[in-house]
Amino acid sequence: MKVLIAGCGRTGAALAVRLSAEKHDVRLIDHEPRARNLLPPGFPGHFRAGNAFSRPVLEAEDIEEADAFVAVTSSDNANIVSARIAKETYRVPSIAARIYDPRRADIYRELGIPTVASVRWTVSRIHQMLLHRELIPELAFGNGETLLVRSPLPPYLKGRRLSAFDVDGEIRVVEVTRAGRSFVPLRSTPAEPEDLVTFAVDATALGRLRGFLNKEWGT
Structure with missing residues (x-):
């Protein structure tokens, strides 16, 4: 998976390291060149100093081929603008953005941009959203250990x-x-076509649930 991350602060850097360790192609963009210092020596991804909502900068990082775009800068405005460009201009399949001001949540929701709050489980939450994008949690409990999907x-x-x-x-x-x-x-209730089902899921079991939904039982 090719992932572009706007913002190389602690969240962006931690997410980039985690995704790179899983052999994903990770590209980071940050307006501050010194932000690259948060990345470990030998980081296999790519860092570019620049504006995350500049189209020349985004295209230099091959956003047209990206599978996912994550906006985790320190600015809600920058996150909204860059995520919207990635979604509406470049049609990136999976989008996620960090939000600091909860009053802006409705703006993101209306734009169809999944968000995470500025809390300690941000990296894990975004990681789940990228790898299980067809199973975006509706609600999370605790520090994200239990999800409603x-x-x-x-x-x-x-x-x-x-x-x-x-x-x-x-x-x-x-x-x-x-x-x-x-x-x-009821335990005996059978599934019917077009059922929309809500699951309570342990965060570590999202992959298992996706497997149930994506392939026929017994295969």
């Missing part, structure tokens, strides 16, 4: 009991929206 069920699961998704300590079906009506399912 909503997802439509694939057609091939029609007729299977929703309780078959339950994995003790990891995944639990807690709600279903069917034909516009929400309800708490």
